[in-house]
Amino acid sequence: MNNQPAQKSYSAFLPLVLIALGVILLFSWNLSIALNQQAAGVRISAQQDLQLAQAAQTEQKLKIMMTDLLELSQTDKEAEAIIKRYKIAINKDK
Numbered sequence: 001m002n003n004q005p006a007q008k009s010y011s012a013f014l015p016l017v018l019i020a021l022g023v024i025l026l027f028s029w030n031l032s033i034a035l036n037q038q039a040a041g042v043r044i045s046a047q048q049d050l051q052l053a054q055a056a057q058t059e060q061k062l063k064i065m066m067t068d069l070l071e072l073s074q075t076d077k078e079a080e081a082i083i084k085r086y087k088i089a090i091n092k093d094k
Contacts, residue, residue, distance in 0.1 A: 066090075 066088055073079040082088070 067090065069079055070083060070088065070090060073083045
């Protein structure tokens with residue numbers, strides 16, 4: 001009889017299937033990372049918009065306060081000293 005063990009034969013498509021699965025897994029991982037980065041970018045953009053609005057509001061309040069200080073400096077010596085010390089003036093261009 002035949003004493004040689006039977007050899008198993010594998011399909012020729014098995015390596016191709018494994019490579020295709022690896023490529024699909026790699027592309028899925030890259031897509032996941034890209035989507036996470038896009039979501040983070042949207043969150044950062046929203047935070048920057050909020051900070052920009054807060055900065056504009058703060059600038060407006062500071063402008064009002066300095067205008068009031070300039071008006072007060074006409075009658076108050078302490079306010080006038082502050083104006084002179086920090087060289088506060090109204091910019092007529094804006």
